[in-house]
Amino acid sequence: MNLLDKFHNWRRKQRWNRQYKKGRWQSLRSEKEALRYQKIIEYINRFSPKSPSILDIGCGDGLLTERMSPEDYSYFLGLDFSKESIKIASEKNLPKAEFLAADAVKFQPQQDFDVIVFNEAFYYIHETEKQNVLDRMLSKLTDGGIIITSIYREGHGCWEYFKEDKRLKELDFTTVKTDEELRYWKIGVYKKN
Numbered sequence: 001m002n003l004l005d006k007f008h009n010w011r012r013k014q015r016w017n018r019q020y021k022k023g024r025w026q027s028l029r030s031e032k033e034a035l036r037y038q039k040i041i042e043y044i045n046r047f048s049p050k051s052p053s054i055l056d057i058g059c060g061d062g063l064l065t066e067r068m069s070p071e072d073y074s075y076f077l078g079l080d081f082s083k084e085s086i087k088i089a090s091e092k093n094l095p096k097a098e099f100l101a102a103d104a105v106k107f108q109p110q111q112d113f114d115v116i117v118f119n120e121a122f123y124y125i126h127e128t129e130k131q132n133v134l135d136r137m138l139s140k141l142t143d144g145g146i147i148i149t150s151i152y153r154e155g156h157g158c159w160e161y162f163k164e165d166k167r168l169k170e171l172d173f174t175t176v177k178t179d180e181e182l183r184y185w186k187i188g189v190y191k192k193n
């Protein structure tokens with residue numbers, strides 16, 4: 001990122017902080033949104049190694065962790081560049097879970113993970129950094145581990161990174177629909193080839 005991009009990235013971070021502080025993302029707790037979290041959890045249970053370690057990039061206030069049963073993971077690390085969202089997530093004291101305020105663009109995982117999730121997050125990463133982030137995360141995926149990506153509607157600037165990467169094999173891909181025509185999510189699950 002050049003200096004101007006870094007400035008815009010910083011401004012975006014401030015915007016997320018303000019929005020979490022105001023409770024704007026409480027809307028993700030609705031019944032309609034629950035469907036996409038359920039699908040991600042179903043994919044984890046179906047495709048990941050037993051009792052996986054999970055890294056959730058752009059975890060927000062920890063809603064995915066909250067929706068999971070603690071028996072279904074051995075360790076959960078949620079990462080988000082908004083310190084306000086991380087504060088909310090940490091205060092929940094969720095079992096076997098830690099939350100870290102850090103930018104995915106710079107974050108160096110200290111361990112390998114069985115599951116890496118980009119839940120409504122990949123397309124927010126700056127265009128010039130998406131490939132770097134994906135490469136770094138792939139290098140921290142265990143053999144047999146999976147990557148799950150969920151994106152609202154079509155996800156421009158997202159799927160090409162997963163579908164066209166020869167190092168990845170798509171295990172499943174689905175569209176989670178609701179009773180509203182324009183409210184849907186695409187979710188893909190991948191492993192290393």
Ligand SMILES: C[S@@+](CC[C@H](N)C(=O)[O-])C[C@H]1O[C@@H](n2cnc3c(N)ncnc32)[C@H](O)[C@@H]1O
Pocket residue numbers: 016028057058059060061063064079080081082085102103104105119120121124125126
């Ligand atoms: C729409 S929210 C999704 C939150 C959560 N994954 C969920 O679906 O419940 C997108 C999140 O990505 C985070 N985010 C955006 N860019 C990021 C970056 N470069 N590094 C880390 N987090 C980022 C935002 O702060 C925000 O919490």
